[in-house]
Amino acid sequence: MAKALAHPLRARILTRLNERVASPNELSRELSEPLGNVSYHVKALLELRCVELVDTAQRRGAIEHYYRAITRARLDHSAFKKLPASVRGEISGATVEEAINDVSKAFKAGTFDARTDRHASFTRLTLDEQAFGELADAVGRLMERALELQTESAGRRTNGNTGGEVLTGLTLLAYEAAPI
Template sequence: MPSTASTSSSNGTRPAGETSEARIAKALAHPLRARILQRLGERVASPGDLAVELGAPLGVVSYHVRMLRDYDCVELVRTEPRRGALQHFYKATARPTLDEGQWRTLPSGLRGELAGETIQELVTDLAAAADEGALEDPEVVLARTPLELDEKAFKKLNKLLAKTQEQVHAIAAESAARGTDGVFATELGLLHFKRAGNDS
């Protein structure tokens, strides 16, 4: 039978008073760690599961999962015996999100990779929902709004979307506090970007 556990390993070398945002920034500083944290934010998984899904060596994935645990970004939720070994299953304890300033500190290549993966996952989930007819629900919200903005307006809109994201998580927390009866999975995607051709 699977055993359950809940641990949060702290790294004794981490600076005292380090914020959760700083830990997430460090977690996202490596592309593979960022991908692992993103997956563990969606579901519980073992390093073995993640290695297969991400096409990375098990030893490397296990190392980065331990790093995420030391950053208090993931926690062990259960162990299961499998093929003569004990498999460890983790989930994310921190949302892999950064504010504008922290996002800017990431290498440009990593920002592009994270953006590409997020968009691809959104497209995949949209396709699955469409196949099930979920997009025919009259309560679905769908909008596309091309804009022409100056830099000040662009940043102002970004701040508004950041506040909206905070409110989204607050609403989700309220729902969780009411219990699991009648709960169903939904997904919200927020995109605001400078369109191609602005330099031409």
Template sequence: MKPYSDITDPRLIKALAHPLRIRILAILEDRELASPNELSELLGVSLGVMSYHVRRLHALGFLELVKRTPRRGAIEHHYRAKARPKVSDEGWAETPAIVKRAMVGASLEQVSGYVNAAAAKGGFDNADAHLSRSVIQLDEQGWKELAGEMAKTLATIEKIEAESAERLRRTGDDDAAERSAGIVLMMFQAEGVAEEGSANGGEGQHLGRRSSRRPRPLHAAGVELD
């Protein structure tokens, strides 16, 4: 997996608030190279639209042009992601609310499809797979402490991933020993959010490995993107 790169500039964060750009970067996290033509076929988007968004991601520094390949009288450009973008706390704090909601909506749309596809293929069948959702009440100090624990958890995940990569490298990168783990971390304010179908009115729920609940994706309407 590619390393994370912190994003602090709100203008770059705004550029990521488009669902298609989120999907492009998600694909290029796992693939070494891809061209706009390949991405358009994979995502079912016209080549013109795909080429525009790939060019914007390249111009903003998220993608690197690696090679040009002659193809049927034209030149096919192949790109790779420089790093996995991660928005810093400082950059998020300076981002306008409407852009935040558009970016969250784009990310949730991508995450929802990814998780559902994994679940359909048995991704939660392992005995040690995890799925839980909790609604808890916190004061300001508790919120900050929990936010800190979430950051520590993400750092631990990155450390475990790096250590696993080193062990795989030493053993010859045996594909049979490599396992792909999907992880989604979320913490958000839930005031005024109805607990649809919930009999306990907001107590924590840990439904074994199964839960039918998922967030409704937001949309990027009203946000102008370069």
């Protein structure tokens, strides 16, 4: 996974392919990246067994390939700390940028505050090293639970037991803040 996410574009592609099936051409347009770059990184993800080919379609004399993720775009603490600082920074920057863009789109679309049961909060804390580690672990467990809820929800939707779909954004950050 560290190799897969070592390039920010691969991380963005894998994140998108965790959400849905897509072709490099579709991803290129969505991510505003050249098709050649996207195709190269999709091939790298395929070789790293992070994505799989699920369909092909004839498009204007060419064959378009469609892929889906078979692994989540996530690094655990031990894998993340082994990456060079520059790569960690690129991955973190791309992740936060993606989150900010998603929140911005939700505000512009009027969906961010459309639900009264939504949650938004920001808190600065002063913690010791032990508490910071415990907080980071708790945030990781919450993300794991969110992914479990998504799987459970998909099962209910497949069985026809649904109250509708809610496309949900979830941003969890626990970081050392800059001094005030």
